[in-house]
């Protein structure tokens with residue numbers, strides 16, 4: 438038993454008289470059946486902040502308003518089912534609710550990874566210092582000249598990692614190198630067209646022969662071209678273009694760089710991907726990202742015990758050249774979430790990090806949140 442579970446009035450989740458699931462959204466829809474199997478019962482209520490859902494039934498359970506939830510008294514256990522749970526915890530605490538949990542979803546397989554008790558301690562800013570595993574190491578970032586890759590490069594340089602900055606033309610990463618001046622790191626540019634298999638192999642030969650050993654890799658460069666909305670009418674050339682750059686190039690880079698990482702006993706490979714495969718549309722792009730995800734899920738187990746770990750990042754819909762000006766999130770918001778696969782140790786091999794879950798947090802607090810979210814041994 439931990440201190441939390443010994444506090445007076447503690448109600449273990451499995452003996453709560455009533456259970457409410459808060460947040461009737463995508464995560465809950467994807468995992469509802471599994472969640473109720475984990476709980477061993479249906480919830481008594483659902484609750485949501487959207488008035489349009491109040492009074493409606495979902496899976497045969499009524500959705501009530503937060504105000505009604507507050508009137509049910511402090512001994513009802515509330516399980517938050519959205520990933521940005523911090524503000525909802527504050528809202529529920531202000532309503533006098535005490536038994537608050539969060540359902541943590543593993544996005545790789547759409548499963549419930551755990552149901553964890555959520556208190557002030559889990560939400561507090563982290564003051565812990567952390568061992569910085571990237572300082573002085575070399576990180577290769579593909580597509581580092583602009584957008585998300587540039588933010589990742591700035592973030593890694595800020596942590597003291599030297600950068601090998603890839604783009605299509607050496608000149609494209611000049612501005613990045615200037616921006617990193619004064620951070621005490623080296624930035625080496627490299628260029629290749631990732632849609633051309635010969636250029637990819639030449640890039641890898643050049644890296645092997647003429648560059649320092651690479652300990653961290655961000656497979657970030659990708660394209661997303663318009664190719665029509667009719668799923669019966671996507672040209673082979675469109676599939677080929679997306680697969681060569683978004684799937685086959687990252688796979689070739691992994692195949693060439695990871696064995697050397699394994700020999701040195703350390704490596705982090707972070708693949709910038711997308712959860713777009715779950716939504717209709719953008720067929721060629723979505724298929725190429727789904728294939729990359731599959732590659733990571735299948736390769737990751739073979740890395741167990743080697744010191745090398747692979748992960749996936751969904752950056753969210755971000756205002757870049759690819760995302761366009763109407764995307765909801767700023768490009769800066771991908772930091773620190775996009776860096777978690779580089780700095781975390783422990784059980785991260787094969788994991789997804791959803792960058793927007795960590796937007797606005799400092800890195801130590803984001804690391805604390807990720808460890809809490811993915812922990813296997815929480816007391817409920």
Ligand SMILES: NC(=O)c1ccc[n+]([C@@H]2O[C@H](COP(=O)([O-])OP(=O)(O)OC[C@H]3O[C@@H](n4cnc5c(N)ncnc54)[C@H](OP(=O)(O)O)[C@@H]3O)[C@@H](O)[C@H]2O)c1
Pocket residue numbers: 579580581582583584585586604605606609629630631632656657658659660682709710711751752753754755756757758759760761764
């Ligand atoms: N933006 C979003 O909303 C969003 C959402 C989900 C996932 N993502 C993923 O996030 C990653 C970065 O996206 P972004 O929005 O930052 O894209 P971006 O602004 O379009 O930047 C793309 C980067 O990739 C490089 N690149 C593009 N085509 C290339 C090719 N054929 N060969 C070599 N390099 C190439 C570009 O190099 P140059 O600068 O030399 O042209 C550029 O640096 C991608 O994997 C994307 O799929 C983005």
